[in-house]
Amino acid sequence: xxxxxxxxxxxLEGDGxxxxxPARRSPAGSCRSRSSVCWIGAxxxxxxxxxxxxILVAHTTNKVNQWDAKYxxxxxxxxxxxxxxxxxxxMLRAPxxxxxxxxxxMQNQHxxxxxxxxxxxEELNRxxxxxxxxxxxxxxxxxxxxxxxxxxxxxxxxQEQLKTQxxxxxxxxxxLQKQYDSVVASRDQLQEEFDRLNPKSNVTERMCPSSWIKxxxxxxxxxxxxxxxxxxxxxxxxxxxxxxxxxxxSRLELDFVKTHRAIxxxxxxxxxxxxxxxxxxxxxxxxxxxxxxxxxxxADMEEDCVEISREASAWNDVPCSxxxxxxxxx
Ligand code: 2F8
Ligand code: CA
Numbered sequence: 001x002x003x004x005x006x007x008x009x010x011x012l013e014g015d016g017x018x019x020x021x022p023a024r025r026s027p028a029g030s031c032r033s034r035s036s037v038c039w040i041g042a043x044x045x046x047x048x049x050x051x052x053x054x055i056l057v058a059h060t061t062n063k064v065n066q067w068d069a070k071y072x073x074x075x076x077x078x079x080x081x082x083x084x085x086x087x088x089x090x091m092l093r094a095p096x097x098x099x100x101x102x103x104x105x106m107q108n109q110h111x112x113x114x115x116x117x118x119x120x121x122e123e124l125n126r127x128x129x130x131x132x133x134x135x136x137x138x139x140x141x142x143x144x145x146x147x148x149x150x151x152x153x154x155x156x157x158x159q160e161q162l163k164t165q166x167x168x169x170x171x172x173x174x175x176l177q178k179q180y181d182s183v184v185a186s187r188d189q190l191q192e193e194f195d196r197l198n199p200k201s202n203v204t205e206r207m208c209p210s211s212w213i214k215x216x217x218x219x220x221x222x223x224x225x226x227x228x229x230x231x232x233x234x235x236x237x238x239x240x241x242x243x244x245x246x247x248x249x250s251r252l253e254l255d256f257v258k259t260h261r262a263i264x265x266x267x268x269x270x271x272x273x274x275x276x277x278x279x280x281x282x283x284x285x286x287x288x289x290x291x292x293x294x295x296x297x298x299a300d301m302e303e304d305c306v307e308i309s310r311e312a313s314a315w316n317d318v319p320c321s322x323x324x325x326x327x328x329x330x
Contacts, residue, residue: 206219209242212330213260215253215256216253218329218330219243219329219330220246220256220257220260220327220328220329221238221241221243221327221328221329221330222257222260222261222264222325222327223237223261223264223325223326223327223328224325225261225325227325228323228324228325229265229323229324229326230320230321230322230323231265231269231305231320231321231322232320234265234324234326235265235267235280235326237326237328238267238326238328238329241328241330242330243328243329243330244267244280244281244328244329244330245265245266245267245268245280245326245327245328245329246266246267246327246328246329247266247267247268247279247280247281247283247329248266248290249287251290254290254308254313254314257308257327258308258313260327261308261325261327262308262310262313263307263308263309263310263324263325264307264308264324264325264326264327265305265306265307265324265325265326265327266306266307266308266315266327267279267280267281268280268285268305268306268315269304269305269306269320270296270298270303270304270305270317271284277296277306290314290315291314291315291316292309292311292312292314292315292316293312295314295315295316295317296315296316296317297317298317299317300319302319303317303318303319304317304319304320305317305318305319305320305322306318307322307324
């Protein structure tokens with residue numbers, strides 16, 4: 001007999017047995033009277049459900065394994081070519097022609113770039129060597145600059161010390177010079193006083209070397225008439241003999257000289273200012289009375305030395321390069 005579902009009672013109805021129906025119909029429990037039958041039915045139902053679940057799980061697992069195997073096969077086919085080689089290798093073995101061209105171009109570019117890279121590497125190595133040299137040079141230069149600046153500092157300090165010493169010594173020298181001048185002045189004063197008090201002592205006999213002529217209290221050397229020298233060499237000769245060219249300070253002295261040599265150099269030259277005249281001892285000419293008439297005339301703007309001239313037995317300015325005899329005194 002078929003089973004029917006009762007919507008109101010939510011029970012299966014039929015002529016046959018319904019496991020729940022008795023309990024609903026008799027809540028106080030008519031099933032209690034048939035409890036063992038109820039329990040057996042419930043256990044059987046549970047076992048049936050359990051068996052059904054096991055079957056479903058086994059079926060599902062089987063399906064999953066089948067799909068997994070299929071998926072693995074598909075992946076292998078995709079990875080391998082028809083000939084069993086990997087698909088990528090096949091593509092590389094027989095690439096399309098445009099790809100081959102591109103590959104060649106890229107290969108060429110790669111080679112060019114590799115060559116450039118090599119060259120750049122070499123250049124880099126060379127620059128690194130130069131850089132190392134420059135770093136060493138820079139270090140040496142820095143060291144030298146440091147040493148030089150140290151030396152400069154020391155030298156500057158030394159220079160300052162020397163300057164101070166020089167200034168002190170200059171001061172001392174000036175003080176000593178003043179003392180010396182004062183002592184000389186005192187001596188001269190005492191000498192004058194002594195001469196005044198002892199007139200006979202003035203006449204101090206002085207001896208002159210041979211070939212020198214004594215006149216007054218001075219000695220004179222007159223050069224041989226056969227020898228002529230310019231002004232500078234004449235003066236050198238006098239100095240080598242321990243004297244200098246004659247300095248004429250009186251008519252008497254001029255007359256003495258000109259009687260021994262009519263034409264001769266004397267120790268008088270034009271001063272730096274171009275106008276005044278100086279003696280060999282550095283003193284300036286004060287007495288102008290012994291010039292010839294019209295002299296000094298600085299003829300041709302080149303007459304800076306003085307001679308005793310035969311014509312007038314007086315002085316004339318002439319070029320220093322001219323050659324004459326000379327007269328020395330000491
Ligand atoms: O007339 C005086 C004149 O005579 C000479 O020049 C022509 C002298 N020159 C020499 O002796 C070189 C001048 O010094 C002198 O003034
Ligand atoms: Ca002259």
